[in-house]
Amino acid sequence: MIESSNPLISVRQQCRLLSLHRSGLYYQPLAETEENMTIMRLLDEQYYKTPFFGERKLKIWLRGLGYFVNRKRLRRLMQLMGWETLYKRPGTSDPNTSHKVYPYLLKGLAITRANQVWATDITYVPMRKGFMYLCAVIDLHTRYVVNWSVSNTMTADWCKSVVEEAITTSGKPEIFNTDQGSQFTSEIFTGMLKNHEIQISMDGKGRAIDNIFIERLWKSVKYENIYLNVYEDGVSLYQGLQQYFEFYNTARFHQSLGYKTPADLYKTIAA
Template structure:
């Protein structure tokens, strides 16, 4: 039999009999008869179901409802049915038709039902009055925008009904008024008409400005989760348009112009259905939040990917989990990646003049200073800067702040200089960036103070200060938990007052630091 594209019902029946005879294996059937075995099996099913009429060539388009298309696509995407099963279940004309529906659905477009085209859709329009147009529009809206039926009932054209409904949806009853005619020039207007036109123009400009301001505020809002889950371009823009239309009653057309998107693209987004991939992402996100809460945040994205893959019984890429965790603001509480330290060159370096000579004969003769880190709340950091007098071990000044920066150290130094009453002590520190800065050098030089610095990597050169930090943390900081910065600040203030006035020390002959200083004076 010659190879060709169309066959009569009798020829199809003959090919079915030849296929059933098993004279040739299925893989060689096309070579001998020019028809694929898959096509003959489809004809066989049609013959067994509808008889010889099922093999007749279709006389026209077959029409499918929107519900049938959606049900067929969802059955196939569920994985419970093969392509052939779905075609037979819903009596679809061919596999290419179903594949087209699937492509449309996965492309986030609407599956619209196919209807028979009516001759009335090409009917010539006729003249109507405002009351009649309003009646036609309301009838069309009450009947789910059935433009063909409305046009046929009222004997107007399809395009007229479509345009009237469109204008009514945008501008209400004013959109149905016939405003055709020549626009008057400004010189033809009366003063009253000119004022009315100017006022209307100002109102339109004001409305546009309000819409622009509101739109850009909305776009800057936080919608990361929704935008990242659906993976549709400009979702944030479309969401802003939708909210402003509902909340502020701005025109969709105006908002689309401001956003520089077409109105059809917005409505396409508005009526879209979530894809299979989006639904899976939503389910993954729900399970990730549950696991994060249940396991108290110990899962990073690598182990989270293992848990989620087991729960869904499918291999899920770690990058996908990482992206979704970032979208939901979920991160592990353990082993956070540290920022790479960038070593900087010191602006000023001093010699180690103190040289571990930690004894002082007089008050305000030798000071040591340093900064230490403390935590409060959920791993929030605070920094304590202090200056200690080596004569009696008292704290001359201290400042607690939330940033380890120059102002923290400079404020501590300023307080100490003010309390020193003209004294010019030697001040020793490590080589932190605050102490090697030009600003610290200028302040010490202005106060006639000598500056000394520890050697690199030699913490013991500043031993008394490090010893005080250990004492403060063991006797106060480690004994309690601090939820707020104010709680920590109050605790530090209480302890330093206790340390200076009431903490008795054997090396000070059983006196507190300030008692020892007073007795010496």
């Protein structure tokens, strides 16, 4: 159990000894009403079945399940979750028109080696009494999850720290791909990539397939872990995801990788 009053061992050291990221210690789920949480959970699962549903169809669909919500309420819940209809990914961030948008560099590019291209994204994570957000960095060639973190806020500083940890532990990619969310177009985030001399690539607006590999990761982590568990707080969420990503990287066989694990390829090729 973490003790903040222990004068001999700092909180940072206690987290390291327990293999616990500090984000899992400090962050608590954002609260919503029980009915709103149920609706958001239903919407989150429905996205993977009908990402082309807009507000009107979702309103009718929810009504059929016994939930009568007006468009204002539905729109607010969709925004909290980051639902973007049809051609856009279920993005958790809105673009900022004052930020520079970089070109998409992956079109026609043969991705043939580890640490050639990394990508990152944010997704909504439902919990028993609230929700949090998950950010992950994935190597596109091997599908290896290089780093991840949870938070109850979606800031550029948080995204930057997740990527910087990945670079510290695994080197750096030649190209880094994101969507056009405000966290990723901010100078805080792009400046960090430029300081590491990493080429910046951003999905074309309205192009769901540009970041398809990390979208597949979100579907896997939700159906294989998040939806099967009811996490109470940041600590239990972090520990559950830690176990899952260890499984995903080292024990989950991928058909597209010739039934090898991401770690099999990443650690061999990146060595």
